[in-house]
Amino acid sequence: MTMSHNINRRLFLTRAGLVAGGVVVGPSVLAACGGEKGGGGTSDTFKVGAVLELSGESATGGQIAQRGYQFWADTVNSKGGLAIGDKKYKVDLIVQDCKSDPATGADSASRLITQDGVNAVFGAYTSGVQLAMDPICAKYKVPCIAGSAESPNIWKKQPAFTFGVIPAVDLTAARSIQSIVDTANPKPVSAAVVGANEPFSSDTANGFRSGAEAAKLNVLHFSLFPPNADLAPVSQVVAAQKPDIVAVGGHDVLLVDFVKAMAATGYTPKAIIEHYGITDASFAKALGRQADGVMGISVWLPTATFKDDLFGSAGDYAKAFEQKYSSPPDYTAAGCSAAGRVLQAAVEKLGESPALSEDARGKLNDLIAATDLQTFYGPIKFATEGDHFHNNTALNPMLVQIQGGQVKAIAPPESSQAPVIYPLPPLG
Secondary structure (H helix, E strand, O other): OOHHHHHHHHHHHHHOOOOOOOOOOOOOOEOOOOOOOOOOOOOOEEEEEEEEOOOOOOHHHHHHHHHHHHHHHHHHHHOOOEEEOOEEEEEEEEEEEOOOOHHHHHHHHHHHHHOOOOOEEEOOOOHHHHHHHHHHHHHHOOOEEEOOOOOHHHHHOOOOOEEEOOOOHHHHHHHHHHHHHHHOOOOOOEEEEEEEOOHHHHHHHHHHHHHHHHOOOEEEEEEEEOOOOOHHHHHHHHHHHOOOEEEEEOOHHHHHHHHHHHHHHOOOOOEEEOOHHHHOHHHHHHHHHHHOOOEEEEOOOOOOOOEEOOOEEHHHHHHHHHHHHOOOOOHHHHHHHHHHHHHHHHHHHHOOOOOOOHHHHHHHHHHHHOOEEEEOOEEEEEEOOHHHEOEEOOOOOEEEEEEOOEEEEEEOHHHOOOOOOOOOOOOO
8 A cells, every 4th residue: 555545545444344443452562662682692482573553544554454463473372383493482573653654664663673673574554654664674684574565666676675465456456357358248348447646546547457458458548537536527538438347446435436427427338347445335335236246356355265274264264353353354454464474484494593693584585585375365476576576476366346235256266256247237
């Protein structure tokens, strides 16, 4: 996520009931300062830091991410800890609140490494804070695994010590278009793509356009508009082109308003695809019948068929998470727990007792880079070159659709819960 997008995603998470309010603080320490420096020596615990937005404008999302990381730590500790050599070490998760500010995030990462002596770091909820943390982790050669941040700009910089579990938004958007082409009958031949001119939304729109071009669709229209623009003229321009697919990059409120604006034109495309906002219960509630058939994207659902040795199936993970926190996990919480699985696999393979020396942290970083892991979240394998360097490019997004007011996975086949509704029923 980018900072300008976070307020919208925060509203989405709050309305979805994923946070009951207040800062989430688990059994581990919410750090301020102090502690021991890293660089060798012995410890009875394996210290892991996390820089998160527990206050400020992105606090709701930061708290969701904190739950995901903490749930991994608590699950590992309930089984005795990390198996390193012939001994098990409990995870000590030390969290720094960056107050939703990138500069504070960089300072927090530095304190975790130089004062608290962490062996690895979990990344921020927002891409803005993550981008500020990356040079610090590289400077001190401490691996960082991000379970949330989705901006492609993180990976274009090719951060040597940072890895991302959630595929960048441009990848998920692009792949979703191919899923429509593969699933729909008759096959679509054209598309129009629009989006709000703000970082997350424009990244999404550009991803949709790339996906349409890669799928050999005729892109009849592409435009970015101001976030608070009147959508009537935008939808009229789109309708005049009569595309088979209309793809929209925007936040949740805009996504609702665009469907309404499209209905007002009198033209119904064969498919409308938006992003994760359609999985919010308020989307279907706001649109009623008009929501049925609208498509979106999700990188993870509790109904996914993935599983691993720590959490069991995706459904097992979701059930245990909800039992602990009295609210279901979204894909952010799950992604952050999956980041823990990546770290766990690499640490146990490394086999060196904490506290890790700089040389050992470098070896740990190499093992993380070589990750090829099946988890409850799906496959995790980090790109080794190109614009998505160290981003997990192995996970394919699920194409979802509102059907009868409910979110249903319709592709890929192994995740499908229902046949696709295509063409879209008349919006008017």
